[in-house]
Amino acid sequence: MQLDVFQVDAFSSKIFGGNPAAVCPLDVWLPDETLQLIAAENNLSETAYFVRSGEVFQLRWFTPAVEVDLCGHATLAAAWVLFNQLAEPTDLLRFSTRSGELGVRREGDRLFMDFPAKQPEEVDPPPGLLQALGLRCAEALYRTDDYVVVVEDEAIIADLQPDFAALAAFDVRGIVVTAPSHAFDFVSRWFGPRVGVNEDPVTGSAHTSLAPYWAHRLGKTVLSAEQGGVRKGQLICELLDNSRVIISGHGVLFMRGTIFI
Structure with missing residues (x-):
């Protein structure tokens, strides 16, 4: 099996800045063990996977060790890939995640993520x-x-x-x-x-x-x-007043390749 993989530097407009994340678009979900092994092999703080489900994308995030409930920079990286590499025509993406539905919109070259706020x-x-x-x-x-x-x-x-x-x-x-x-x-x-x-x-x-x-x-x-x-x-x-926070930043592509498994 061959999978596309993209490495995006999130929260930066120049390569070698921000936070690198791997992004793997999938047609269907692979076994969790395989997803975790790929993330460990990528050896980045996060690998994001998404599968289209109608108008929504199911999105998951894995560190080299565990699956996590929420990841900002890998969400931004996944949205950047959809907008800039996979030619999604909409200006608003909807992601279904373990932290509920997350929205990402683009305005020019900046991406805006709608996340739930947490009160420390x-x-x-x-x-x-x-x-x-x-x-x-x-x-x-x-x-x-x-x-x-x-x-x-x-x-x-x-x-x-x-x-x-x-x-x-x-x-x-x-x-x-x-x-x-x-x-x-x-x-x-x-x-x-x-x-x-x-x-x-x-x-x-x-x-x-x-x-x-x-x-x-x-x-x-x-x-x-x-x-x-x-x-x-x-x-x-x-x-925002509704217990949400908009987090925005840029992204830039560092690498595109193929995973063979």
Whole structure:
């Protein structure tokens, strides 16, 4: 069997930026074991698969280790492939996912994803979390499906050198560290060794938690954001009144090929 595969740098308008995701269009679903093996072989933070079902596309995301409930950058990459490589004529795509129906629309060369917002709840730091991140203190700690660690200065984020083995012990999808920024409304880095991704350059799904926090703190509903360490990407988040967040960015094709299985 031969499968098309695309590698798209999401949340970037230039290759070698943003977050790379693999995208595999399918006619029918393959066994879950095969999907997981392909994702492990791709060795990217996410591989997205989609199957058309009438006017909707069924969409799933796999890290090299597990299937996940929501992934922003691989959703953007899948939409970019449909729009720019597979000539979908519509300007609005509908995806059926484990997190409900997600919409992606295009305006020019920018893609806008409609995701459910998550309200972070403040919690006490679990023993060892700050030490695993290499932090002595934090302004606050919140939890959704990730821990959200707030620090006072973006320079702290740039210097982070986490202990990934220690972070993998915490029973959350990942840990995001965030701070206010001079060039953007906020910046962040996201670590997910528990799901097989030590650091994800740009995690769209993490911004479903970050956007509500920063919108409340800054008193604004449209926010600019940058995520990443050595490799970075940029996003715009718009918090809506209906508990949804619009996350937008660019994509660029790095590679197109064929998988033989």
